[in-house]
Amino acid sequence: MTLNLNQHGAAAPAPLRVALIGLGAIGRVIAQELLAREADGVTLVGALCQHADEGASLNIPVVTALAPLLALKPDLVVEAAGHGAVKAYGAAVLRSGVDLLLVSVGVLSDAALHAELTEAATSAGRQLMLPSGALAGLDYLQAARLAGLSRVCLRSRKPPLAWRGTPAEGLLDLAAITVPTVFFCGSAREAARDYPKNANVAATLALCTLGMDDTRVELIADPCIQGNVHEVEAVGDAGEMRLQLNNTASPDNPKTSMVTPYSVLRSILSRRATVSV
């Protein structure tokens, strides 16, 4: 048995072994940051991708199936791949005795999958972690929920380009709009289900507040902005919150806010931080 001692001779926890699913706009940044931060008590052990050559420049093991990823003995698997990947691997990761951090939180709009992942985590004694992602203020909102919340609304604006490949294309001419245009008003469950690459934040907000069916969402194509703007309004006994985030878009994916991988990184590093906020 190896015992890590810190500079004061106290036993330090072994490095947290992290594995990734997905090396796209989010996964690649997480990988690069983790590789640069071995000293912070985290080790990136490998990644699961659709194609083995995806991580060529990273110098880590890249596999294309779950079994070889789990054979790398991670303590935590971080999903940054999409709803399909969570459906394919999520429950199996937890049942194998490994914690799971989901970036594609919107997949929990599927109530049966949400129940399956919760059951898998409970029976294996593991944790399903959800980062704040492209959103903020969730600490306040979770406290306000305990005091009593009555109304929560998310308004997400992205440039027309970011809504390509979504049902918005069938509702408006994305190339032709010249003013901000609301094309979706509904529940967080509907938003997260129908816009799986754009509205994961709706599910995260809902899970922290009024739930998938009572948290309201508006989605807007806005030709006047560059990045992704998320506005949260919450009203309850503890007061009112109005929050606006003007997020820079990821250079690799206009649908995704640049802050998202750093939110995941914060969640990972907090598992080994002596002082955790």
Ligand SMILES: NC(=O)C1=CN([C@@H]2O[C@H](COP(=O)(O)OP(=O)(O)OC[C@H]3O[C@@H](n4cnc5c(N)ncnc54)[C@H](O)[C@@H]3O)[C@@H](O)[C@H]2O)C=CC1
């Ligand atoms: N929670 C949040 O606040 C946010 C969540 N997201 C979500 O995070 C996820 C990843 O986003 P990006 O990195 O921007 O996407 P991306 O399209 O740039 O990258 C996705 C990566 O996952 C890989 N992948 C897809 N399916 C896979 C599978 N079944 N197995 C293994 N690898 C697979 C792809 O090959 C690609 O490398 C998306 O679901 C996105 O909607 C994005 C932004 C914010």
Ligand SMILES: O=C([O-])CC(=O)C(=O)O
């Ligand atoms: O990154 C963002 O601004 C939000 C996003 O795409 C999502 O929640 O899926």
